[in-house]
Amino acid sequence: MHPTLSSSNHAAAQRMIPLEANSRLRPDTFGDDVLESLTPPKSLVDQVYEVILDALCDGMFKPGERLTQESIAARLNVSRQPVTHALAVLKAQGFLAQGRQGLTVTAVDPGFFAAIYQIRSAVEPLAVKLATPRLTRDSVARGRALIDHGAAQVAAGDSRASLQADMDFHSFIYELSGNPLIAETMRLHWRHLRRAMGEVLRHPGMSISVWKEHGRILDEMIRGDGDAAAELMRRHLVEAFERAGQADHSTPV
Numbered sequence: 001m002h003p004t005l006s007s008s009n010h011a012a013a014q015r016m017i018p019l020e021a022n023s024r025l026r027p028d029t030f031g032d033d034v035l036e037s038l039t040p041p042k043s044l045v046d047q048v049y050e051v052i053l054d055a056l057c058d059g060m061f062k063p064g065e066r067l068t069q070e071s072i073a074a075r076l077n078v079s080r081q082p083v084t085h086a087l088a089v090l091k092a093q094g095f096l097a098q099g100r101q102g103l104t105v106t107a108v109d110p111g112f113f114a115a116i117y118q119i120r121s122a123v124e125p126l127a128v129k130l131a132t133p134r135l136t137r138d139s140v141a142r143g144r145a146l147i148d149h150g151a152a153q154v155a156a157g158d159s160r161a162s163l164q165a166d167m168d169f170h171s172f173i174y175e176l177s178g179n180p181l182i183a184e185t186m187r188l189h190w191r192h193l194r195r196a197m198g199e200v201l202r203h204p205g206m207s208i209s210v211w212k213e214h215g216r217i218l219d220e221m222i223r224g225d226g227d228a229a230a231e232l233m234r235r236h237l238v239e240a241f242e243r244a245g246q247a248d249h250s251t252p253v
Contacts, residue, residue, distance in 0.1 A: 044078060044082040045082045045085045045086055047082075048072075048076060048078060048082045048083055048085075048086040049085075049086035049089055049090065051076065052067070052072065052083075052086055052087070052090060053090060053095065053191060056090070056095050056105060056195065057191060057194045057195045057198055058160055058198060059198060061105045062105065063104075063105050063106060063107035063108075064104055064105060064107075065104060065105050066099065066101060066102045066103065066104050066105075067087065067096065067102070067103050067104070067105065068102060068103075069083045069084050069087065072087075087103055091103060093191075094106060094109070094112075094192075095191075095195075108192075108195060108196045112192065113192070113193075113196050114241070116189045116192060116193055117237060117240075117241040119185070119186075119189070120186070120193075120237050121234055121237045121238065121241075123182055123185060123186065124170070124173065124186075124233050124234075124237060125230035125231070125233045125234045125237075126177075126182070126230070127173050127174055127176075127177040127179070127182045127233075128173055128177075128217065128221065128226065128229045128230045128232075128233045129226040129227065129229070129230040130177040130178060130179060130182075130226075131173055131176035131177045131178070131221065131226075132220075132221045132224060132225070132226035132229055133224070133226065134176055134177070134178055135176070135221055135222065139172075139176055140218075140222055142172065143169075143172060143218045143221075144218065146165065146168055146169045146172055146214075147169065147211060147214050147215050147218060149165050149168075150162060150165035150166060150168075150169060150207075150210075150211050150214065151208075151211045153165050153207075154207040154208055154211060159198070159207075160198075162207050163194060163197065163198050166197070166210060167190065167194065169214055170186070171183065171186075173233075174186055197240070209239075210236075210240070213232070213235075213236045213239070214236075216232055217229050217232045217233055217236065220232055
């Protein structure tokens with residue numbers, strides 16, 4: 001016998017529409033309105049995994065809610081097998097836990113979140129320092145464009161796009177550092193960070209201050225002061241962690 005969908009989870013699932021054939025899945029399509037069918041180039045399991053994970057990170061499912069293969073498979077218009085594999089991966093990564101009646105969504109672990117920020121506060125200032133002498137005219141333009149885009153998403157009130165823009169800016173720094181291990185290290189934990197920071201960035205005024213801080217970091221990099229830019233990044237991360245600590249992690253994140 002398979003676990004049944006909880007009432008709140010079922011209501012969320014009902015907001016989705018069936019996927020149409022021959023359309024490409026985007027990571028942001030497991031939201032309130034639209035789902036698109038799954039096609040190559042990524043494997044079906046990978047695509048199902050990403051769309052469920054994005055829904056978890058965006059707060060669509062609340063901690064403690066049950067997820068079932070049947071409901072997800074029906075809404076994504078896929079068989080249960082790729083859904084089963086995707087849910088197993090999410091469980092192994094700590095996003096889901098085995099409950100009495102099936103898999104349930106886990107809450108953000110404050111201890112794990114703190115550990116990630118310890119890593120970030122050590123690695124990201126280094127990334128900024130390494131990236132500063134590698135700035136070119138093109139990368140400066142790209143960095144400014146990322147900041148302008150992020151600020152625009154905040155002004156538009158689009159929390160999901162604002163969060164993605166935040167991820168894009170930090171990824172830009174990782175890549176510009178020239179050290180591939182930095183990007184790989186941070187990507188291991190970025191999904192967990194996204195889940196918690198999504199809640200933080202939904203608080204009024206939080207997103208605006210984040211983009212002002214990003215702008216100051218880039219300004220110091222453009223001036224060629226890697227040490228000053230690295231210190232600003234360190235402060236940025238400390239303040240972000242403090243904001244996260246003020247958020248209620250029992251709420252959907």
